[in-house]
Amino acid sequence: MPLHKQAVFDGHNDVLLRLWKHAAQGGDPILEYGEGASEGHIDAPRARRGGLHGGFCAIFVPSGELILATPDANGHYITPMSQPVDRIAALETARELLDIALRLDRAGLWTLCRSTAQIRATMARDGFAAVLHMEGCEAIDADLAVLESFYADGLRSLGPVWSRHNIFGHGVPFAYPMSPDCGPGLTGAGFELIRACNRLGIVVDLAHITEQGFWDVARTSDQPLVVSHSNAHALTPVARNLTDRQLDAVRESQGLVGLNYATTMLRPDGQENAQTPLCDMVRHIHHLVERMGIDCVALGSDFDGATIPAALADAAGQQNLLVALAADGFNADDLSKICRENWLRILGRAWHEDTPSKQ
Template identity: 50%
Template sequence: MVKQSRVSLQPGPVNASATSGADAPSQARSKTDETKKFPVFDGHDDFLFRLLKAPETRETMWLNGDGTGHLDLPRMRAGGFAGGFFALFSPSEDYAGFTDAMDNPSYELPLPTASKLGPSQESVLAMVGHLFWMERVSRGAFTVCRSAREVRAAMAADSIAAIMHMEGAEAIDPNLDALYAFHKMGLRSVGPVWSRPNAFGHGVPFAFPASPDIGPGLTDAGKALVKACNELKIIVDLSHLNEKGFDDVASISDAPLVATHSNAHAVTPLSRNLTDRQLAKIRETKGMVGLNFVSVFLRPDGKRSPDITFEPVLRHLDHLIDKLGEDHVGFGSDFDGATKMPDPIRDVTGLPRIIDALRDHGYSEELIAKLAHENWIRLLERAFGE
């Protein structure tokens, strides 16, 4: 695949139309050419989990692209992927195949069992190693970042900016000693739970149609985790928390409330999506929601089928912008975390098609720039105290 260059961003306020040198647009450039160069910062991907499952093929998978999954370095470059949150995730033994019921709503899937501390730490540490390996072998094309300033600098250098995120805190002991160790390694975002119970709280199961008000909230250890994350300026991700857990974080945290990859419950009544009441709380804190691209989060009928147009994507964005304001919405793709992406998106090379759809829908260039990257970078500045 031919490597595509992207618009280079300078530190400070991002200007979506800023170009220089060879990136300067010619009058003959088509809309597709333009949108391929539109930088996108993404709230969530699970590429590291793919590497964990097949470490022996990681060089081909990352550097060359093996045609599987949603992400690799060449396709990121081609699609204008400028950075994002890279998730560390420890799988459950009974995880595989449990989502098949999503093909036939209604459903309420059983919660997988939590991974134990030892195996979780083994998996997560392996993924941390993969992340830094990706940085090393990319020779400047990929940078692990620990601050918003570093994100801006990486993007300005045309290097993909990676934030280390933990999806489900099973690799952290209830005494939180491991949290400080992972923070030293570069951890800057934590979801206390994935959709399963653990020492810190009760994850929201995948259910449709259903309210997110399912099960109890945070444990005492979970509340201590939130306070420690506030101390360390680590983002607390609300995406897999149930409603009571969400409310516990909102009552404890002094940081912006963030859901890295969730959608609007009013459009798709999936238990994992956010109600208008939750969106209002996020807006009050100048927080952020990243739009999840997975079909089941988008389709009003709750099915996994990828046979959809951009219409539900736009409906969710319209609703999120209406409830949160245009400064608090971005993308949270869930690339490589789920198999059923809408047909018009398919993988990371579909990002330019999303930008085209936003333009066709009537969104201004200023608003598209905010959704694509500016809102996330400014959220990082607020969350990290920069």
């Protein structure tokens, strides 16, 4: 087997949103995923070709189409924050997305996993180990009753906010250049949400939250700090990326950062441009490893949620990144950690497992 060839468990994708939009246009989301699609990044055939055998599948409620602001003469931009979403409407959409995930599970096209043992077993048989994640908690009420309901249906990870504000906290805009320290953090309800996640065993994901929110979670949560799909602010100073001080805190908690494939978060100029070389991805991986150590770095593609380098194109091209990392000196053990083992370690801790069970 080539040095780079690895099964990948990925930290973030928006395939459920793409399938939900497909259904809204009269299509069949199960056929779209199972038989393969001409658009988007993930379906069953392309995931198998690229060795993508699992990941966090986001329940995300959109508030219109996100269109990045046009850069000025200096290449700078600040995209206006998305408007808040009505909770009842958000709950309805979230349940529709959940229904698609459950239908894919029943159809045998993926397995909704609630333990690391399930993930390993699914990946071992070349299936797709899906973990339900909620990106932005607009569907959840302040008394958290709905959280318990989603947990019963398999939710095992959530980000309190997306890049918009809600009753739990404040998000960062899509902006370049900008510090993530650009607003308040958690609200009182947000602190209660974090405590509830700790009690239930739900991963708390700090992608999209302000730096103040990051520190609020750091002093409240009993979990390792997890940022599922963000990169290094020192290399690409967009508000969505993490400062070195934040990376140091992730390291100290024995947490994890997943590399985001979005070109706006990889390129030194912060631009949305598919002609972004893989060396920009390798450069960010190197910075994350140098700052935090190999045990704290993973992948968080943002497939179906962002413009990614054309050299990857979609899930079928996932191994191209691993070829580039191997060529740059990462060995097989390094790649296994980046591709899945670091995620499984984090999940074992957050889900109250003593140790991840290897099968």
